[in-house]
Amino acid sequence: MQSYKSLKANTIGDDVYEMLKSDILNLTVKPGQVLTEQEICEKYNISRTPSRDVLQRLRNDGLVVAIPYKANYVSLLSLDTINQMIYMRNAIETKVIKDAVEILDEAFVASLEYNLKRQELLLKGDFTPEEFYEIDGAFHKTWFEKTKKCAVWDQIQKSQVHYTRFRMLDIVVVKNFYAIYEEHKNLVELIKNKQIDAIETYMTRHLNGGAIRLGDKIFNEFADYFIE
DSSP, X not given: OOOOTTSOTTTHHHHHHHHHHHHHHTTSSXXXXXXXXXXXXXXXXXXXXXXXHHHHHHHHTTSEEEETTTEEEEOOBOHHHHHHHHHHHHHHHHHHHHHHHHTOOHHHHHHHHHHHHHHHHHHTSOOOHHHHHHHHHHHHHHHHHHTTOHHHHHHHHHTOHHHHHHHHHIIIXXXXXXXXXXXXXXHHXXXXXXXXXXXXXXXXXXXXXXXXXXXXXXXTTTGGGBOO
16 A cells, blocks of 8 residues: 655645546546545545545546545546537637747747657657656647747646546557657648648647547447446
8 A cells, every 4th residue: 555654744635636636637547436535545544634625626626526425436528528628629729829820930840849859759668658648738738838828728728627538548548659649740840831721620630539549449448438
């Protein structure tokens, strides 16, 4: 059993919350899995009060659902919500990329190519899906940084309870990291050449790539992860 006695008393609840939230988002703790106060107490060596607080915070995030007088379980994924999140991201990111293209300069291109090089180097060695997902997120954040729209990016991240786990399902299950990397390379070329119309079409394809790659697995192998 892991021990977290070294954590400060006033931060242990925050630390456990962040660790458990991360485990849910990266699918280590799976959709539909039951979570109990006792289990959290034993795993993280904390008392009932911070355990109860952790569960409440996860419920507030939409990551945990409570059945009164019965149990708490990790929320299931909603395809309808995921599709709406993809629609939102496509609409917003396409506009932000267009704004970035209008002020395209060498520094912006260099930041994109630097991220591509990080992806390339990562794929040549041993890595975890979480490491790839982190660099993937940094890639998409680049145009928000260029256009000074980081607050918009932060709000997108906060609203993606279902989409983040869906993306991780794509990355963990399909593991076609090179396909995502190649899509990123193609997108950078479109940006460098200021092909605005092509960017919009390509972003739609790219953001829907997870659903395409997962295919029928959504409805059979991983059907238990989703709300019917």
